[in-house]
Every structure is written in C-alpha cells, then in structure tokens.
Amino acid sequence: MNVSPEFTAIGGNRNPAAADWDTNGSQLLAFGANHSIALWDPSDTSLHGVKSLLNGHTDVVNAIKFFPTGTPNISILISGAADHTLRIWRRSGGPETRYESVKIANEHSGPITRIAILPSSELFATGSSDGTVKIWKLVHDPDFSTVDIVLTQSITLTPRHFPLAIALATLDETSTVLAVAGTRSTIQIFVSHDTQFQLSATLTGHEGWIRALDFTREASDGNSDLLLASASQDKYIRLWRLHRGEELPAVSSALNDPVLGVLGKSLSNKAHRFASATSKYSITFEALLLGHEDWIYTSTWRHRESKLQLLSTSEDNSIAIWEADPTSGVWVCITRLGEISAQKGSTSATGSAGGFWVGLWSPDGNSVVSLGRTGSWRKWTYAASEDMWAQEIAITGHVREVKGICWSRDGAYVLSTGSDQTTRLFSEWKRDSGSSWHEFSRPQIHGYDLNCIDCVTDTQFITGADEKLLRVFDEPRGVAEMLSRLCKIEATSAELPDAANIPVLGLSNKAIQAVGDEEVIENEKEDEREAVDPASIVRKSTLDFNHPPFEDHLARHLLWPETEKLYGHGYEISAMAVSNNSDFVATACRASSIDHAVIRLYDTKEWLQINPPLKTHSLTVTALQFSPDDKYLLSVGRDRQWAVWERNAESTYALKHSNPKGHTRMILGAAWSPLEQPTFLTAGRDKSVKIWQITDDGVQLKSTVPATAAVTAVSCNRQLSQGCVQFAYGTENGEICVCIASIEEPDKVTVTTINPELSPTKAINCIVWRPGQGDSKQQIAVASDDSSVRIFGVSA
Structure with missing residues (x-):
C-alpha cells in the first residue's frame, strides 16, 4: 500500500527564538513545533501549509537560525533544543524540502535558548541555560557537501545569568562585536581580539529582563555607525549607537523630548568607550521607543525601501513597525498590527490572543509574520496601492498533546481536541484553483484539558475532559453557512443558533444572536447595571468571509453553543463512544477500583443516564467502540481485560463475553x-x-x-x-x-x-x-x- 501525507497541522513553540525565515536559499520559514522543526512557505499561493517536519531532537526546540550560504540551491539550518544539543541540517538542490541532519554537537550542559549568526562569515554563537555563550565556526567546502562545526570559545557569563538574547555584527576589518543580554537588566558588549571575545562594555538603563537584541548599519554602506536595538520586559525598546573614532556623535535630541517627562531622568548619555585592534569606539544611548504596553519579545531591523525600520512584537498583542522621523530624528511607530483590544488577558473567546512571541520580516521586506500564544501564525502583507498592511491566510495548530480526533458522520470535516484545552475543526477549502486544508472553527475553548471527542450527528459533537463531565455542542448557523460556502458542505435546514460566546468567568458556551450592521442595539433596560453585554451580540458581517478564518475570528467568533452536560463520573473522563445510529453515548473515567471503572450509557434524545452502569473492569477503561450494527459494545482497559456487551430487548447492554487476560x-x-x-x-x-x-x-x-x-x-x-x-x-x-x-x-x-x-x-x-x-x-x-x-x- 502507498501511504502519503496530505495535511499536517501543528502549532509553534512559544519561544521568541524558535523561528527564522530563510532570506536567500529556500525562502522557507522554519519554526520549532514541539520536538520537531516545521517547514512552511508563507508565500505559497496554493496554501498547502506545513510542507514537512524535521525529526531528531528529543526535547522542545527553542532556537532556529538559517545560515546564509550565498547560493539559492543550498540551505543550512541550525537548531538548538532543550535536549542540550545543537543540530546542523542541510538541504541541497531540488524542489523538495528535504533536510538531513549532518552534525550534532553536545557541548552545552543546559537547554540551548538562542542562536546568533554573523552574516557573510562562518561565525555563529549559541546561548544556553547553563549560563554560557559559545562561539562556533562552520567548516565546509565550497558546495557544502561536507559540513562540520568547531567550538572556538566558551564565555561564562558573570555575574551568572541566562542569555535570552544574542547578536553578532562586524565591527571593522579585524573585529567582531557580540552583544549578550538575558535575565538581568544589563547588556554586555564583547569585542573580538584575534579570535577571542573580551568584555568591553556593560550597558545599563533597562529595568527588566532583556528579550531581544539586533544589530544593523545605520545606512547601507559599511562605514556608517552600528545601531543596536534592545527590547525588554520593562515595555521599552532602547537604541544604542556604536560610533567609530575619538569624538562622540552628535547628542541625540531624543533625550530632550518633553514627551518623555519623568523618564528623562533615567536616560543617561554616558559614553562607553572601547577599542578594537585598529580603532577606538564609543557606545551612546540613542533613543527610547515608547508604545508597547507589555513585555516585548522581539525586535528586528530591516532596510526597507531605503529606510531603516524596526519590527517589534509584544505581549500586548501588537506588532509595531518603527521609523525615524526624517525631520526631527525621533523614532515613531508608523504601523501597528494585531489586536488593539480592551479585552486583555485570557485566550478565551472573549479575551485576547495572549501576546505575540515571534515577529519576522519576509525576505523581500513586504510581509511580516507573527506567532501567538495559541500556536497560530498570522501574516500581513503591505499593499502599496492602498498604503496599508492586509492580513492574509496563515497556519494554525495545537500546541499541546492532541488526545482525541474524529470525523463528522459524513466525513466532511475532522474534529480534534487535546491538552491545550481547545477543540478544532479542520476541513478542505475547495476553490477553482485547487483545494487546501485549514482550521475553520474552534468550537470549544475550555478551562480543562480535553481527553476524547466523538460526533453524535453531522452538526453535533460531544467531548470529555478532566473536569469529570461531558459537554454536547451544536453547530451554529454562522459556521454552517461558512462551511457550505467554502467547503461545499451541505448545510442542514434545521433551526440553528447564530453564534456563541463564553460569558466572563464562565466555562459554558452560550448561544448568541447575530444582528445586521445597520441595526442599533437598543438597551431596553433603563438601569445601566443591567446593560446589554456587547460580547453577547455579534455583527453578521463578522461571520461573513470568503476565505478560511484568521486567528482573530477563530479565537473569538467561531465557538459552538453548548446544549447539554452529562454528569455521573467521579474522575477525569478517559474514553467515550457514540453508537452508529446516534442513540447512545458510552463513557468511562479514570479509575483504580471496580466502583469507578464503570461504563455509563446515556441516550441522546433526553440526555438521561441509562441505569445501571456496566460493571466488570477493575481499572481505567481506555477505549470504547460500538459494533457497526450497534448490537455489541466493546470495552478494553488497563486491567488487561476486554469485554463485549450485547444489546437486549430493553435497549440496554449486558455482559456477553469477556477475557480477563486478553x-x-x-x-x-x-x-x-x-x-x-x-x-x-x-x-x-x-x-x-x-x-x-x-x-x-x-x-x-x-x-x-x-x-x-x-x-x-x-x-x-x-x-x-x-x-x-x-x-x-x-x-x-x-x-x-x-x-x-x-x-x-x-x-x-x-x-x-x-x-x-x-x-x-x-x-x-x-x-x-x-x-x-x-x-x-x-x-x-x-x-x-x-x-x-x-x-x-x-x-x-
């Protein structure tokens, strides 16, 4: 038989260093996905999502960087993980995205957290939770057919802290500069003398851990000053200028900006002086970028259309693009993308996305992508004709173990659920130019880990969670119409609620109504304390789109209303099955005694329990399934026993066969x-x-x-x-x-x-x-x- 992969959905790891976009070779975006590395082409017009997964690491992948090879046919990828290992992957020629692991290094004694590469050289650096930064050299022949790495220096950080950000840049003809920061509020600057780096300056000013560092030249020529951007958990980005020569650069007017108010007192323009083998240098504070309201995770430079721009992502659910004002020189935020939401905090359908952890420029600088807490990527592309950034389709996936999966009764879509406390619906977007799989709905966003799922009908499903009860969900009209429009799934004619939301501090999805854009939502009650909750109403236009929904829609507007709860079990639900005629649901929970290892049956008409529970297992029942004609129910468990229950005239099940040592x-x-x-x-x-x-x-x-x-x-x-x-x-x-x-x-x-x-x-x-x-x-x-x-x- 021939078995081929057709679709893969997987979420990205929540680490700002765990993704990189190859600017010259494959043009692919690589990101850490659990223990694997996922490869995705965001510019792929056929929208096939994750192309492949690279397996090899035995723990979570924390850091990824593409090594610039200077040739489009060869691509080198460097990855570091919590398994303490560094891996070098090589892809050579051909249209397929096959990478092979060519080198593994085990020099670090802790999880690798960061990788920095020096462009147009063989040098790169890695940072680890063992409190060290290691400098490596990539050794290869001209066509990269043999690749090896040599450790040239190991720097132990003093005072001891963990490096969360590293940046490398060429200082002059003979020297390289290395910036290191992390779980302290200072930035250490190392300069290479011969082949070894030495501590040359310590920059102070931030008031929290520093999450991102990035060097760039102020202008495109190599003789201009170096600029260093540092982003911190104190919500600010600081820019530093590395200037060559004895004299100091002109004092930045940003320090006297009255807008900074009381902050001006903490803005020191003390010059830090150091020397390389050939020249003297100074580092001075250049600018403070204000605008983010929470921790900042990434800051990345890009020369775009002859202007220098900085991309930053933050826990406040926004991406900002910064640029210096040509007249005053003050750095201002020219574009803000993402959510500007008053509903902060939670990742539920009424809260926010939980921050953006990764922000990357595309190779041409006209697109940006970001990864959020829910494991989903978002992509924006600049449209010059409209002078605005438009959101485009990206990829989504679970970020924890996927515990249950089922197809709808007609096979039109697949539902998955797992330990990231979400249930997701994937289906095939059918259009003239082809078809591709996407996440179309997130029916359940929960407060407990979910363990199992099954479909009752084409428009109804049931899930079991660690909370000891089962919940039944019905498809809302908004989702049914979208699936009909985009996936050619025939919509039912039954009466359906419009949409659903989760009330604040609630776990149950409530049905809500959709109103037209022109309709005024009148508050019928004069008492303001009983005002209409704006989250209980959704505009019809919000649910009307001609493409798979973006993460904003999935996280907020595409829930399914909950219609029933099934009680009875005393512990976490472990297994569940719906009969083929949809009349019965059989459930079981985790158990260590015969009293709890029972199978409970519910009818799906009234959702009442059918007594008595079925008792024969002595430990957790791990799987249940009805026979095709529903005459038998099969149960198996951790007690090594299987049991077959037969349906009798009263439409209840009784033990027919069992094997305690199956x-x-x-x-x-x-x-x-x-x-x-x-x-x-x-x-x-x-x-x-x-x-x-x-x-x-x-x-x-x-x-x-x-x-x-x-x-x-x-x-x-x-x-x-x-x-x-x-x-x-x-x-x-x-x-x-x-x-x-x-x-x-x-x-x-x-x-x-x-x-x-x-x-x-x-x-x-x-x-x-x-x-x-x-x-x-x-x-x-x-x-x-x-x-x-x-x-x-x-x-x-």
Whole structure:
C-alpha cells in the first residue's frame, strides 16, 4: 500500500527564538513545533501549509537560525533544543524540502535558548541555560557537501545569568562585536581580539529582563555607525549607537523630548568607550521607543525601501513597525498590527490572543509574520496601492498533546481536541484553483484539558475532559453557512443558533444572536447595571468571509453553543463512544477500583443516564467502540481485560463475553471490523494487535499481529469487507502501520509502515478512517502527543 501525507497541522513553540525565515536559499520559514522543526512557505499561493517536519531532537526546540550560504540551491539550518544539543541540517538542490541532519554537537550542559549568526562569515554563537555563550565556526567546502562545526570559545557569563538574547555584527576589518543580554537588566558588549571575545562594555538603563537584541548599519554602506536595538520586559525598546573614532556623535535630541517627562531622568548619555585592534569606539544611548504596553519579545531591523525600520512584537498583542522621523530624528511607530483590544488577558473567546512571541520580516521586506500564544501564525502583507498592511491566510495548530480526533458522520470535516484545552475543526477549502486544508472553527475553548471527542450527528459533537463531565455542542448557523460556502458542505435546514460566546468567568458556551450592521442595539433596560453585554451580540458581517478564518475570528467568533452536560463520573473522563445510529453515548473515567471503572450509557434524545452502569473492569477503561450494527459494545482497559456487551430487548447492554487476560499488558485500543461475522481488534502495551471473532462457541483469537513497540491506538476501515480486515495502528514511539489481514488465512498479514520521516515523534493517541471515501483512495486522521494533527492518504 502507498501511504502519503496530505495535511499536517501543528502549532509553534512559544519561544521568541524558535523561528527564522530563510532570506536567500529556500525562502522557507522554519519554526520549532514541539520536538520537531516545521517547514512552511508563507508565500505559497496554493496554501498547502506545513510542507514537512524535521525529526531528531528529543526535547522542545527553542532556537532556529538559517545560515546564509550565498547560493539559492543550498540551505543550512541550525537548531538548538532543550535536549542540550545543537543540530546542523542541510538541504541541497531540488524542489523538495528535504533536510538531513549532518552534525550534532553536545557541548552545552543546559537547554540551548538562542542562536546568533554573523552574516557573510562562518561565525555563529549559541546561548544556553547553563549560563554560557559559545562561539562556533562552520567548516565546509565550497558546495557544502561536507559540513562540520568547531567550538572556538566558551564565555561564562558573570555575574551568572541566562542569555535570552544574542547578536553578532562586524565591527571593522579585524573585529567582531557580540552583544549578550538575558535575565538581568544589563547588556554586555564583547569585542573580538584575534579570535577571542573580551568584555568591553556593560550597558545599563533597562529595568527588566532583556528579550531581544539586533544589530544593523545605520545606512547601507559599511562605514556608517552600528545601531543596536534592545527590547525588554520593562515595555521599552532602547537604541544604542556604536560610533567609530575619538569624538562622540552628535547628542541625540531624543533625550530632550518633553514627551518623555519623568523618564528623562533615567536616560543617561554616558559614553562607553572601547577599542578594537585598529580603532577606538564609543557606545551612546540613542533613543527610547515608547508604545508597547507589555513585555516585548522581539525586535528586528530591516532596510526597507531605503529606510531603516524596526519590527517589534509584544505581549500586548501588537506588532509595531518603527521609523525615524526624517525631520526631527525621533523614532515613531508608523504601523501597528494585531489586536488593539480592551479585552486583555485570557485566550478565551472573549479575551485576547495572549501576546505575540515571534515577529519576522519576509525576505523581500513586504510581509511580516507573527506567532501567538495559541500556536497560530498570522501574516500581513503591505499593499502599496492602498498604503496599508492586509492580513492574509496563515497556519494554525495545537500546541499541546492532541488526545482525541474524529470525523463528522459524513466525513466532511475532522474534529480534534487535546491538552491545550481547545477543540478544532479542520476541513478542505475547495476553490477553482485547487483545494487546501485549514482550521475553520474552534468550537470549544475550555478551562480543562480535553481527553476524547466523538460526533453524535453531522452538526453535533460531544467531548470529555478532566473536569469529570461531558459537554454536547451544536453547530451554529454562522459556521454552517461558512462551511457550505467554502467547503461545499451541505448545510442542514434545521433551526440553528447564530453564534456563541463564553460569558466572563464562565466555562459554558452560550448561544448568541447575530444582528445586521445597520441595526442599533437598543438597551431596553433603563438601569445601566443591567446593560446589554456587547460580547453577547455579534455583527453578521463578522461571520461573513470568503476565505478560511484568521486567528482573530477563530479565537473569538467561531465557538459552538453548548446544549447539554452529562454528569455521573467521579474522575477525569478517559474514553467515550457514540453508537452508529446516534442513540447512545458510552463513557468511562479514570479509575483504580471496580466502583469507578464503570461504563455509563446515556441516550441522546433526553440526555438521561441509562441505569445501571456496566460493571466488570477493575481499572481505567481506555477505549470504547460500538459494533457497526450497534448490537455489541466493546470495552478494553488497563486491567488487561476486554469485554463485549450485547444489546437486549430493553435497549440496554449486558455482559456477553469477556477475557480477563486478553493481553499480557494493559489494553489501550479497540476497534470493530465491518465483517458480517462480528470481528473486533484489540491493541496493547504487549506490542501486539489481536483479531478476535465472535462465533456460536464463544470468542476465538484469529490472529496476532506483532508490533515493534507498545500499541496505543488501532482503527479499522469499515468500508473494506471482502473477507479482509484493513486496519491501522499507532505505537507509543510514533510509528504508524497500515495492515490488511485475511480472516480465512490469519497468518497472511501485509503490513505497510509509514516512513519514519513522515511519522509523529511521540505516542499516537488516536487513529480514525475517513467515512464516505471511495475504494481506491482512503484517508486516515492521526492525533499524536507531539501536538500534531495529520491526514494521510492510503491507496492500494
């Protein structure tokens, strides 16, 4: 069988250094995504999102930099992670985005937090939580066919602190300057003498940790002064001038600006003098940039249209572009992007995005991208004709483990949920020029980690969370019309609420109405204390767009209203299944005793519990599934037992078969096949998938499929039933296998293992086959602990 990746959604790591945009080679943007490095082309007009993931690191990727090779055919990527290792990746020629790891260095004894590169040289620097900055040299031949790195110096920071920002620049013909800052309020300037860097100056002025440093030349010629931008948690950006010569530069008029008021007292223009091998230099304070209202994470220079501009991102949900006023020389914010929101703080549907952690210029300087707390990228491109920055489609994804995934009943969209406390809906945007997958709705933004999800109907789903109860959600009209318009998904004619929101301090999504843009929202009550909450009403134009929604819409306007809560369990919900006729929901919770390891059944008409609960397991039930005809319910658990419950005349289920020693280790996955003779599969930590068949004599073990690691998920294709069982399973180390087994010849099992480069790096939590697909091409959706949602195409 041929298995190929069709879509990958994964969120970016919340670290300002964990992303870089290649300016000369591949033009790709690389960002840390959990333990992997994701490659994305923001300028791709077909909008195919994440192109590939580079696997290799064993902990969170914190720092990424492209090394300028000077040739468009070769690309070198340097990455550092919390696993203390530095990796060099190389891509050579060809249209494919395949990088290979060519060098691993283990010199640091703590997580690597920063990488800085000196343009047009072989030099780069790394900073780590071990309190050191290391200077490296890249050694390579002209075509980069062999690449190695040599450690040339290790600088221990004194007084001891962690480097959160590093910048390198060429000072003159013989010397290089290195700026280091971090968990102190000072900036240390090191200058190279021969090959070693020596501390030459300490810049004071900031009043908080310093998060970003960046050097640039004031003008495009190499003899102009160097400018250093430093951004801090004290909400200010400071500019410093490195001037060559004995005399000091003209005093900056910014110091006398009356707007600064009381701040003027802390603005010292003391000159810090130092010398390189050939020249004398001074560093003076140049300007203070005011405007952000919270911690600043990045500041990046760019010469754009013969003007020098600075891009900054902040926890206040804004991106600012700064420029010096040509007449007064005062630095002003000329563009502000992002959210200018009074609703600060939370990442819920009424709050803000939780800050922008990364800000990057595109190679041509006409686009900027930023990464927010929700793992989603945003992109703005400058339109010269309108003289404004317009937001464009970017990519989104989970930022924590994805625990549950399911297709809608008709296979039109996929829903995923996980430990980042969100539920996300992905579907295919179908248009004349092609199609691409995007996140179209974020139905649930929650206060608890979510563990499982299943669809009741095409417009209703149910989730279980750590809060011990289950919640049922109905599709709002705004989402139904958008999916109909963009994804060609037929909208139901049923009465639907317009939209939903989360009340302040609430966890339940409430249905709200959409009003026309011209309608005046009249406050019927005269008492101001009972005024209409503006968040309870949404304008119709807000929900009307002709492209996949931006992160602003997803985080605020595309919730689904909650219609029911199901109570009964005493601990965190662990497993759930909806019957194929949508009449029943079976649920289970984490348990260490037979009293809590019960399966509760609810009917979906009145949402009432059907008593008594089903009792046979003694530990947590890990998976539940109804047979295709709903005659049987299969349950498996950590007690190594599987149980088959049969439906009786009263429409309740009773124990029919069980095997207390179905596997030698805990059972983690269960699935039914579509065969006429009832056949089911179980998957366990004993590294095996077992195929069982119910006969008149009981239950027979038909086949055992061995795996290379503990099997954590299994799913059966219910559309293939010619005497064969087609199933997919996933293991705890991320391996995915697609198998076909014959019931008549149980020893004959064909196993296709997905290429490890295309597989997740952590445990597979859930696999589901897409319903309603043709025989020639099938699809599976996979949820993994590496925070990715992946869709693979399976063809014979």
